[in-house]
Amino acid sequence: MRAADVSDWGSLVFEIMSQQTPISRVQPIWIEWMERWPTPADLATASSADIIVAWANLGYPSRALRLKACATAIVEKHGGEVPLTMKDLTLLPGVGVYTASALLAFRHGIRVPVLDTNVRRVLVRFLDGREFPPHTTPSKAETSRADVLLPENGHDAADVSLSLMEFGALVCTQLSPSCNECTIRTNCAWASAGYPKDEKRPTPQPYAGTDRQARGRIMKALRTAHFEGSEGLTKRRVLDVARIDGGDRYQPTRVYRALIKEGMIVYDEDSKRVTLPR
DNA sequence: CATCCGTGGTA
DNA sequence: TTACCAAGGAT
Numbered sequence: 001m002r003a004a005d006v007s008d009w010g011s012l013v014f015e016i017m018s019q020q021t022p023i024s025r026v027q028p029i030w031i032e033w034m035e036r037w038p039t040p041a042d043l044a045t046a047s048s049a050d051i052i053v054a055w056a057n058l059g060y061p062s063r064a065l066r067l068k069a070c071a072t073a074i075v076e077k078h079g080g081e082v083p084l085t086m087k088d089l090t091l092l093p094g095v096g097v098y099t100a101s102a103l104l105a106f107r108h109g110i111r112v113p114v115l116d117t118n119v120r121r122v123l124v125r126f127l128d129g130r131e132f133p134p135h136t137t138p139s140k141a142e143t144s145r146a147d148v149l150l151p152e153n154g155h156d157a158a159d160v161s162l163s164l165m166e167f168g169a170l171v172c173t174q175l176s177p178s179c180n181e182c183t184i185r186t187n188c189a190w191a192s193a194g195y196p197k198d199e200k201r202p203t204p205q206p207y208a209g210t211d212r213q214a215r216g217r218i219m220k221a222l223r224t225a226h227f228e229g230s231e232g233l234t235k236r237r238v239l240d241v242a243r244i245d246g247g248d249r250y251q252p253t254r255v256y257r258a259l260i261k262e263g264m265i266v267y268d269e270d271s272k273r274v275t276l277p278r
Numbered sequence: 279c280a281t282c283c284g285t286g287g288t289a
Numbered sequence: 290t291t292a293c294c295a296a297g298g299a300t
Contacts, residue, residue: 019298022285022286022287022295025285060297060298062284062299063284093298094299096299099296102296112291116296116297118296136279137280165296174294175294203280204293211283211284215283220284222280
């Protein structure tokens with residue numbers, strides 16, 4: 001949330017939840033989350049299992065653990081207060097340049113470019129006449145020319161950034177932009193060039209049959225088990241839910257081991273049960 | 279630097 | 290129904 005009565009921590013939580021996730025799905029979970037864990041100190045001492053369950057269907061549950069690690073870092077290194085410099089913010093787990101910029105610009109009117117995927121696409125089309133940015137991460141050149149483009153006042157700059165983001169999300173979209181209704185097409189380099197298709201388009205990521213789907217199955221089963229108060233699942237059961245159409249025979253054990261290694265799940269030798277981490 | 283990391287609504 | 294999509298980060 002970017003409203004005035006929301007804390008910096010609340011805003012940071014919202015930004016992290018919103019990474020690659022629709023806002024409509026974030027909103028209700030964020031509200032409950034902030035009532036339950038209002039400060040970094042609250043989240044830092046919370047159970048990882050509770051955190052993963054509360055993360056629910058936001059996707060990429062490793063972000064939930066990173067958010068907890070972020071809270072811990074803020075408590076231990078910044079006295080429980082969200083730091084407000086690009087350097088300190090991007091050193092926090094789960095906080096990259098985009099998230100740090102969004103917090104600084106939208107909440108504090110600090111004059112920094114905010115380059116999300118939408119803004120990058122809008123700029124590369126309008127200025128370079130290309131369909132997509134050449135790399136998956138912003139170059140220094142992209143950042144500096146975005147900086148030059150922003151007005152002097154930080155709050156005005158934030159307004160411009162937000163407008164660019166929404167313009168990219170609603171008009172200058174990835175695969176089917178509304179160029180016919182675009183009000184700036186007469187100045188757009190991509191329009192002038194005749195909307196050339198890019199050679200290298202963003203690589204589509206399949207889902208069915210992948211490790212991600214198998215991991216999702218395991219995590220969902222364990223979330224449900226924890227929510228229902230059970231003591232976890234047998235390893236056999238976990239490997240069984242990880243068996244999906246399109247997966248190879250090694251997939252269940254492969255993703256199981258990966259989740260263990262990442263600390264997303266734990267196996268208790270005594271109870272012989274797999275659970276979410278304490 | 280390209281790839282991997284979920285999820286469920288929607289056209 | 291299937292395919293696409295949605296405010297990135299870590300490695």
